Amino acid sequence: MTFSRRTFLGTSGAAALISAGAVSGRAQAAAIPEAPTTDTPATQPPLVPTSGPDYQPVVTLNGWTLPWRMNGDWKEFHLVAEPVTRELAPGMVANLWGYNGQSPGPTIEAVEGDKVRIFVTNKLPEHTSIHWHGQLLPNGMDGVGGLTQPHIKTGQTFVYEYQLQKSGTLMYHPHADEMVQMAMGMMGFFVVHPKDPAFRRVDRDFVFLMSAYDIEPGAYVPKVAEMTDFNLWTWNSRVFPGIEPLICAKNDKVRVRFGNLTMTNHPIHMHGYDFKVSCTDGGWVPENAAWPEVTIDCAVGQMRAFDFLADKEGDWAIHCHKSHHTMNAMGHDIRTFIGVDKKAFAKKMKRLAPDYMPMGSAGMADMGEMEMPLPDNTLPMMTGFGQFGPVEMGGMFSVVKVRQGLAANDYKDPGWFNHPEGTVAYEWKGESKNVERAQPPVIDKATTVELQVKKPGPGSQHKNH
Structure with missing residues (x-):
């Protein structure tokens, strides 16, 4: 994992509080755990526990798990709220707000029954707070600025203990200036593993958070006041083809967890499998009540998890089933030209703009393979290539890659699937000699029933029976 270490020192002389309180002053700050940080967009290996209860650590898509230290019987973490630069996909970066160098922030992992102490240092230009979504905890640790605690002002460090x-x-x-701070990318995953290592255990456990941004072509900062017309739909602040695949060994038990902090719901669909919904932010779904799906809707503010047995090799798509959410840099004022003959118009336009290309008369698929000039820091609307050509996707799209013979902790991309001979759809180039053409049904006039419908005459009234 690529980390740097840093220690943050406070500015005032107040004492540390054993509550959601400010920590400041050099003597107190010296006791704060260091805050690891990273700016790589690559998925980092799982952080395997070396002490305490055993569990299967999670893999954060294009992210990482926050290391901790033990201080007595307290597990201590350090989050730093700060401006960050996030690569959404190769060719485009965004200036966001996040934690410890990234948006979303690092995943926090702990075990049911753990006592956690989380230091939060604010390096934003305004105050903040952190709400621990779904946790059962004392009211004063809930993280609602102004209601359950003072706001964490710029330069302050607060402590949450529960x-x-x-x-x-x-x-x-955050639960402070949410419209801005969440729209700027401030969020993170928190996985609490069961105390019993065998409870609902899986072999691979993936997590990601969904967020949405409106970043105009050539711009770097999201429009935080946007409510509906987002043009970038992301998993862990990444869009396809920047979202890394979910790598699974054949016959692994696999769990996929996700949360929604966008402004709309997302029906997450996985190809090739049916799965069982196993967990929500409210808790575990009892095994005898877990229901089968191939698509599970995740509403705003919800968390969902599903489990499946990876018993079918292949490169299986996983994506949001709202079609505009698998596109990048969506232009919401694009006119529809399907069926319009633009040849004469294009000829005249090329006199003024020689590079003009008429598009849209037969759909938009040709955009998937064209490398058109774009403004700086802008992604194609549909992009990405597979072994058979352009995938014509973007946004909330990735691939579950299931392979035979992977080692337990091998998450390296195995490349494209080598399909067994005869298992790929192909072009038909001839008539089949053995296919019987379907014939229209024969109607037996002798048994045909004629329905006579008498229309109501002038002045008649219908009666309800």
Whole structure:
């Protein structure tokens, strides 16, 4: 994992509080755990526990797990809220706000029953707070600025302390100036593993958070006041082809967890499998009540997890099933030209703009393979290539790659699937001699029933029976 270490020193002389309180002053700051940081967009290996209860650590798509230290019987973490630069995909970066060098922030992992102490240092230009979404904890640790605690002002460090009362799929995000701070990318995953290492255990456990941005072509900062017309739909602030694949060994038990901090719902669909919904931010779905799906909707503010047995090799798509959410840099004022003959118009336009290309008369698929000039820091609307050509996707799209013979902790991309002979759809180039053409049904006039419908005459009234 690519980390740097840093220690943050406070500016005032107040004492540390054993609550959601400010920590400041050199003597107190010296006791704060260091805050690891990274700016790589690559998925980092899982952080395997070396002490305490055993569990299968999660893999954060294009992210990482925050290291901790033990201080007595407290597990201590350090989050730093700060401006960050995030690569959404090769060719485009965004100036966001996040934690410890990234948006979303690093995943926090702990175990049911753990006592956690989380230091939060604010390096934003305004105050903030952190709400621990889905956690059961004392009211004063809930993180609602102004209601349950003072705001964390710029330069301050606050401490949150509580014991983890339940395992499950949770997250953290600000509860201060939410419209700006969450729209700028401030969020993170919080996974609490069961105390019993055997409870609902899987072999591979993936997590990601969904967020949305409106960043105009050539710009770097999201329009934080946007409510509906987002043009970049992301998993962990990444868009396809920047979202890394989910690598699974054949016959692994696999869990995929995700949370939604966008402004709309997302029906997440996985190809090739049916799965069982296993967990929400409210807790575990009992095994005898887990229901089968191939698509599970995740509403705003919700968390969902599903489990499946990876018993079918291949490169299986996983994506949001709202078609505009698998596109990049969507232009919401694009006119529809399907069926319009633009040849004469294009000829005249090329006199003024020699590079003009008429598009849209037969759909937009040709955009998937064209390398058109774009403004700086802008992605194609549909992009990405597979072994058979352009994938014509973007946004919330990735691939579940299931392969035979992977080692337990091998998450390296195995490349494209080598399809067995005869298992790829192909072009038909001849008539089949053995296919019987379907014939229209024969109507037996002798048994045909004629319905006579009498229309109401002038002045008649219908009666309800």
